[in-house]
Amino acid sequence: MPAIVWDDSLRTDIELIDGQHRELFERANRLFEAVGRGKNDKAVGEALQFLMGYVKRHFHAEEKFMRAHAYPKLSAHSWQHTDITQSLNDLVAQFKRGGDMWIAMKVSRLFSGWIVNHIRQSDMDYVRFIHRKK
Numbered sequence: 408m409p410a411i412v413w414d415d416s417l418r419t420d421i422e423l424i425d426g427q428h429r430e431l432f433e434r435a436n437r438l439f440e441a442v443g444r445g446k447n448d449k450a451v452g453e454a455l456q457f458l459m460g461y462v463k464r465h466f467h468a469e470e471k472f473m474r475a476h477a478y479p480k481l482s483a484h485s486w487q488h489t490d491i492t493q494s495l496n497d498l499v500a501q502f503k504r505g506g507d508m509w510i511a512m513k514v515s516r517l518f519s520g521w522i523v524n525h526i527r528q529s530d531m532d533y534v535r536f537i538h539r540k541k
């Protein structure tokens with residue numbers, strides 16, 4: 408069973424964003440599976456990096472997109488991205504020091520819960536703003 412399941416309530420109808428969100432789900436689920444298989448720190452470490460690389464890429468692209476559309480709540484939104492990135496980075500650093508599987512599990516749980524709420528509340532807010540402008 409995957410950690411997070413995509414459903415239509417998460418659709419923004421903005422191709423760039425939906426594509427990136429689906430990729431994030433994919434990568435979060437790969438991490439979840441790697442942790443589930445357990446004991447292989449290398450595979451889990453790679454899955455962590457694979458996820459984190461795309462998290463940063465998505466946040467960057469999304470912030471650029473919101474800026475281009477003059478979204479008025481950009482700074483509050485960016486702060487949410489920075490906040491979760493810092494929390495994830497701290498956990499990844501802890502994992503690199505000790506390789507404990509429960510830390511990787513914590514990353515998986517934290518991110519999976521966060522991303523679903525973040526899309527539903529914060530991403531959908533700029534999405535509504537942009538669709539209204541059209």
Ligand SMILES: [Fe+2]
Binds near residue numbers: 469484525529530
């Ligand atoms: Fe966002």
Ligand SMILES: [Fe+2]
Binds near residue numbers: 428465526530
């Ligand atoms: Fe997003």
